[in-house]
Amino acid sequence: MPFTDRAQINVEGGHGGNGCMSFRREPKIPKGGPDGGNGGRGGKVVLVADEQVTDLSRFRHAVHHRAPNGGHGEGKNRHGPAGSELIVPVPPGTRVIRDGHTIAQLDAVGDRVPVARGGDGGVGNRAFRSSTHRAPRTTVPGGPGEEAWITLELRLPIDAALVGLPNSGKSALLEALTGAAVVVAAYPQSTREPAFGPLEDEDGVLYTLADLPGLDAEGVHRRDGHLEQLERARLVIHCVDAADPEPAADRIARAEAGLTTFIPPDAVRLLVATRADEEGADTSFADVAVDAVTGTGVPELRARILSALS
Ligand SMILES: Nc1nc2c(ncn2[C@@H]2O[C@H](COP(=O)(O)OP(=O)(O)OP(=O)(O)O)[C@@H](O)[C@H]2O)c(=O)[nH]1
Numbered sequence: 001m002p003f004t005d006r007a008q009i010n011v012e013g014g015h016g017g018n019g020c021m022s023f024r025r026e027p028k029i030p031k032g033g034p035d036g037g038n039g040g041r042g043g044k045v046v047l048v049a050d051e052q053v054t055d056l057s058r059f060r061h062a063v064h065h066r067a068p069n070g071g072h073g074e075g076k077n078r079h080g081p082a083g084s085e086l087i088v089p090v091p092p093g094t095r096v097i098r099d100g101h102t103i104a105q106l107d108a109v110g111d112r113v114p115v116a117r118g119g120d121g122g123v124g125n126r127a128f129r130s131s132t133h134r135a136p137r138t139t140v141p142g143g144p145g146e147e148a149w150i151t152l153e154l155r156l157p158i159d160a161a162l163v164g165l166p167n168s169g170k171s172a173l174l175e176a177l178t179g180a181a182v183v184v185a186a187y188p189q190s191t192r193e194p195a196f197g198p199l200e201d202e203d204g205v206l207y208t209l210a211d212l213p214g215l216d217a218e219g220v221h222r223r224d225g226h227l228e229q230l231e232r233a234r235l236v237i238h239c240v241d242a243a244d245p246e247p248a249a250d251r252i253a254r255a256e257a258g259l260t261t262f263i264p265p266d267a268v269r270l271l272v273a274t275r276a277d278e279e280g281a282d283t284s285f286a287d288v289a290v291d292a293v294t295g296t297g298v299p300e301l302r303a304r305i306l307s308a309l310s
């Protein structure tokens, strides 16, 4: 399923269980007192950041999420059990929006936010007994669970991103730098979706490097380009094909025009020439020159990235 960074879901807490009306009946006790138990509270719905989930695509089909009901009260003062909570796993980086307000940003694995309360449990007739009221027939039914529409927006917690025109060598570079298995192909826009790989510094700290395609050959953000995912990147690496006969300055300007609205103002920038070892390559415009096939410049680029991030 295509990478999905936005979803609307409906969440509903479980219904509270009803209070019970019951009187104690035993052969030797003619007038047993009231013994109807209370209903259990309905379960709540909780969103939890889970590393197994990488985007919001499952919510295209899984729209309604309802927590279990509380159990009804019963005779002999038995209270109904509370409904268990419904855990809805979401990808780390999920922003939770309700009525236009962000109510949570679930970044770390295990971060959680309750989004729908369970209904109150009902009250059994036993609870209404008093010195003046020895045989109450009053009970309270369980209350409804809270219901809401929630918007989920994914902003991936990526540290650095490779961007650039189609066919500029982003995927090949992601693979050379991180070993991630990616689609590398000799035709433009071979990568349609964001791809990721890990980068580890010498202290063992892991960073996420992303390949964010998204520009077309004109430098325009294409539909479903997902360049919004740049929002949290601290380092943006602009890849430019050094072996392309069209002047690099023109291609850089074209790509920058499309990228400008997406690049966070305080992000560190790096201009990288790719295909540096190809015939006729001109790398004079770049901060770093690399060749993903021969490996030229790759260790240097990795060091530059890690020093910018740490
Ligand atoms: N010789 C050489 N070829 C490269 C290098 N980088 C990429 N290529 C080749 O250039 C073509 C495009 O590379 P990709 O990594 O797929 O480019 P991309 O920017 O991911 O392209 P899209 O996903 O289509 O936007 C592939 O055939 C690669 O093998 C490089 O540094 N040296």
Ligand SMILES: [Mg+2]
Binding pocket: 170, 171, 172, 183, 184, 185, 190, 191, 211, 213
């Ligand atoms: Mg690619």
